[in-house]
Structures are given as structure tokens and as C-alpha cells.
Amino acid sequence: MTISITLPLPAGESSDGELAELALGETGPWRKPHGLIRSRKVYAAAHVTPKVLGNNTPGAPADIDWDSTLAFRRELWSWGVGIADAMDTAQRGMGLDWAATQELIRRSAAEAALIATPERTVRDLLACGAGTDQLDPSAVEPGKDGLAAVLSAYREQIAAVEASGAKVIIMASRALAKVASGPADYLALYGTLLSEVKEPVVLHWLGTMFDPALAGYWGSEDVTAATATFRQLIETHSAKVDGVKVSLLDAGHEVALRASLPAGVRLYTGDDFNYPELIDGDGSHYSDALLGIFAAIAPAASTALQEYDAGRPAEARAILDSTRDLGLHIFEAPTYYYKTGIAFLAWLNGFQPGFQMIGGLHSGRDVNHLVKLFRLADTAGLLLNPELAATRMAGFLSNAGIPSTVTVAGLVTEGLVAEGINA
Known part of the structure; x- marks a missing residue:
């Protein structure tokens, strides 16, 4: 037709x-898997849908359409990928308040429990972000008291994720970026958290292109110095680190970090620009994935992963490459508005009743940007x-x-x- x-x-x-x-x-010729995807461990970072008649103006508490939000998660699971929830894609720090976040974690985990199996546990199906966004960064000051407030906030959120049965993702903290005086504060605070968690977690390093308030994370604005601190933390606590998600949009940095990680610690790429070659690997190492773009390209990503499972890496890489232009566009600067494109494509594909976002973030991209997104999604075969x-x-x-x-x-x-x- x-x-x-x-x-x-x-x-x-x-x-x-x-x-x-x-x-x-x-x-596109996308197909759902008949069993588990085994070649890579991947999570698609999912967004949330607001109630059409809810008060989702800037600054208002999030008013979520739970039916649409959870139905989209079931759709993603049907493609064989895990879900990274309550992350920046779900508008943490940009509209999703802590009260709504807790409800999102509970509801998503309950849905995951319905389809979990011994081979594909709730932790495989769902990983959730634990941060400190119940704290107002302007209300905390550098020093011992500020660090104690950050530690308490992290503990509260980690406890909520652990109680749900999901895997914990320790997110970067705006409050910690403000109160920490240097690398030693990061090592001490994260070290305390890692000594306390019940199961291995994912550590998330989010770059300033996604959140400018995270400048100087790990105690330095110099990436090499920050990476040395990050690696020291991982090496000291490797038994408690399932993997690291690095969202710096720097493929060379990721490849070098990936090769230096202790055995058993995964590198979940957060590079929504260079994911095809990072997932494909360099012959010695490859990246797993925890990506916002996977929520937009799940049918293609799943089909590509199934090609890796079948021993056809060239075919898999070609599929991932065919989605690259769409990813580059959705995540173009200012990158933190990429969530608008994710929600727009979900709406086009019928996964939410209206093109709205909590906090009014649907205004984050202009008409020309969204028209180009439509064209690129058509070219990629992702208008379902x-x-x-x-x-x-x-x-x-x-x-x-x-x-x-x-x-x-x-x-x-x-x-x-x-x-x-x-x-």
C-alpha cells in the first residue's frame, strides 16, 4: 500500500x-526473538508518558499515564532487551520527581516479575537508577554535612531499588558534584555505598553534554584524571560492580576504559553516537549496552543482536549502522533534549495517546528537528x-x-x- x-x-x-x-x-524486516538474546547484555532506557489531561507543566509533580508507560515497557521486553528505568531518559532531574520515581520503580518491577524466569531474572529484565534528586543541590554545601546528606539520599534510593528486585544503577549526583572537594570524597562515598549494596551494581558516569551540572565529576574536569579515579574505585570494589555505563560520547575513551576493566566487569556503552562499532567490538573486547536510543530502535537493535547470536556479525553491524543517522539526530546538541525525540517517535508509533511529556519537555525540540526525525525514522524502517x-x-x-x-x-x-x- x-x-x-x-x-x-x-x-x-x-x-x-x-x-x-x-x-x-x-x-524494516524486524523480528522478535524466540528465546533469550545471549550475545550481548543490553538495556533500553525507557521514557514515561504523562496523562493527557494531567498537569504536566514545568515544575509540577509528574502525573503519569501508567497504562501507556507500562505497556511501552512490555513492548520493549517483547524484543528481548532489558529496560533501564528511572534514568535520565525517564526525565530524572528534568520533570520526574522522587515520589513518581518510586512509583515507577515499583510498578516496573511488578511487571518484570510477571515475565521473569530462572534464566531471565528481574535483574536481567530491569535495572533502575538510584540517585540523590530528592535533595535540592542548592540546599547542600561542601563539607562533611553536605557529603552526609548525599550519602543518606543515595541510601534511600538504593534501598527502594533493592526492595523492588531490580538491579541498581548508581547514577551521578548533582549534589555530590557540588559538595565533593576532590577525588577522595568520591572514593569514600562510593566506596561506602558499594560496601553496603546487596548485589553488584552498575556505576553510571554521565557527561556534561547530558547534564551540565555534573562538571568535574570524579573530582576533576580533566577526563584522564577523572578516569583514573573511576578506575581506582572499580578495581577496589570489583566484586560489587556488575558493570559501568559511560555516557561521554567519546568512543576512544570507552575502548581504552573497556580494555582496562577487571575481569567480570562489563562496559555498558552509553554512547548514542558510536554504539554500532562499540557493540560490534574490536576483536578483543566489545561493549554491552545501556542506551536511550535503544528505546527508539528496539526492533532493529533486537534483530541485530539476534544476528550476533546466530554468528552473523557483518549482518548485525549493518543493521546497527542503518540506525546511526537517526541516533545522531535525536541526540544532537543540546543533547539533554534527546528525550523529546524518543517520546515523539513513541507517539508516532502508537505507544502513547498524545505527544506530551512531563514538565512540558515536548517543547524541547523545534518543528524542523521533528520533521527530520520523521524522515530519518522512515529511512531506517522504524515507522512501525x-x-x-x-x-x-x-x-x-x-x-x-x-x-x-x-x-x-x-x-x-x-x-x-x-x-x-x-x-
Whole structure:
């Protein structure tokens, strides 16, 4: 069935908002796995959906549509990937407050428990972020009292994740970045936490492109010096470290760190730009993955991982490479607004009823960015229901003041009415 949509031409190709018809391609040849994916250990970092009629204005407590939010997690699990929840993709520090976070952890873990098996435990299915965002960084000061407040906040959140049965991801802390005086404070505080956790955890190093408030993490703005502190922590406590997630968007740094990790400690790539070659590996080592982009490309990522399982690495790498341009675009600067693109694509694909985000973050990208996202998702075969996606895109454009129509097998419809709702 032929489906086309009128879209604004890409920036630079027209100076007056000229529209052109785009004939959509077919959805990719994606397939769900029949069993466990074994070649790599991967988690897709998932977003949350707000209630359509909730008060999700900036600064308001998150009001979550639990049905849509949990249904999306079941969709991701059906592709054989684990879920990294309550992370920055779920808008930690950008709209998701601690009260809603606790509920998200409990509900996601309850869903994971329903499908867990001895081979695929809740910890394999779900890893959740534990941070300190119940603390207001402006209310803590450097020194002993500030460090004690950070430690207490971490303990509270780690306890909540452990009680759920999920794997703990110790997230980077804005408050710790403020109160720590140098590497020794990081080593002491993280060392205390690692001595206390019940099971091995994932350590998360989030770069300033994702959160500028984390400048100087691990006690230095020099990456080499910070890495030395990070490695010292891991080597000292390797029995309590399942793996590390590094989100610095620096493939060379990741490759070097990966090769230096103690035996048994995984490198979960957080590089949403260079994930194809990092997951593919260099012949000696490869990265596992804990990625926001995997929530957007789960069908393709799953199919690629199944190719690795089948001993066809070239085919697997080609699939991952085919999604790279979409990832580069979704995570372009300012990178911390990548969540808007993840939610937009989920909406296009029918996984949430409206294009809204908690905290009003759906305004984080402009129309041109989202039009290009639509084009790249089509090229990558990741519009899972092209007719629905085109109809919703046309409605979005019409609401933005850009007349757009969808043609399905020769029948032209207006975007706003093609679904029978205000799309």
C-alpha cells in the first residue's frame, strides 16, 4: 500500500517553507526473538508518558499515564532487551520527581516479575537508577554535612531499588558534584555505598553534554584524571560492580576504559553516537549496552543482536549502522533534549495517546528537528505503522500551522481528521 505525506523541505533546501511529498518506505524486516538474546547484555532506557489531561507543566509533580508507560515497557521486553528505568531518559532531574520515581520503580518491577524466569531474572529484565534528586543541590554545601546528606539520599534510593528486585544503577549526583572537594570524597562515598549494596551494581558516569551540572565529576574536569579515579574505585570494589555505563560520547575513551576493566566487569556503552562499532567490538573486547536510543530502535537493535547470536556479525553491524543517522539526530546538541525525540517517535508509533511529556519537555525540540526525525525514522524502517505515523505527523504539522496531507492508496486525507481525533 502506497502512503505519502507532504512535509516541509529540509532546512537549506527551501527559504519559504515549501512543502514536498514524501513516499514512505516499508517498515524494516524486524523480528522478535524466540528465546533469550545471549550475545550481548543490553538495556533500553525507557521514557514515561504523562496523562493527557494531567498537569504536566514545568515544575509540577509528574502525573503519569501508567497504562501507556507500562505497556511501552512490555513492548520493549517483547524484543528481548532489558529496560533501564528511572534514568535520565525517564526525565530524572528534568520533570520526574522522587515520589513518581518510586512509583515507577515499583510498578516496573511488578511487571518484570510477571515475565521473569530462572534464566531471565528481574535483574536481567530491569535495572533502575538510584540517585540523590530528592535533595535540592542548592540546599547542600561542601563539607562533611553536605557529603552526609548525599550519602543518606543515595541510601534511600538504593534501598527502594533493592526492595523492588531490580538491579541498581548508581547514577551521578548533582549534589555530590557540588559538595565533593576532590577525588577522595568520591572514593569514600562510593566506596561506602558499594560496601553496603546487596548485589553488584552498575556505576553510571554521565557527561556534561547530558547534564551540565555534573562538571568535574570524579573530582576533576580533566577526563584522564577523572578516569583514573573511576578506575581506582572499580578495581577496589570489583566484586560489587556488575558493570559501568559511560555516557561521554567519546568512543576512544570507552575502548581504552573497556580494555582496562577487571575481569567480570562489563562496559555498558552509553554512547548514542558510536554504539554500532562499540557493540560490534574490536576483536578483543566489545561493549554491552545501556542506551536511550535503544528505546527508539528496539526492533532493529533486537534483530541485530539476534544476528550476533546466530554468528552473523557483518549482518548485525549493518543493521546497527542503518540506525546511526537517526541516533545522531535525536541526540544532537543540546543533547539533554534527546528525550523529546524518543517520546515523539513513541507517539508516532502508537505507544502513547498524545505527544506530551512531563514538565512540558515536548517543547524541547523545534518543528524542523521533528520533521527530520520523521524522515530519518522512515529511512531506517522504524515507522512501525506507516499510515498511523503519517497521520499523526500530518496532524502535528497542521496544529503547528503547516498544512499537511496524507495520501493512502490514492485517497487524500487531512492530518487532523484522518484518525478521527485531533492528532
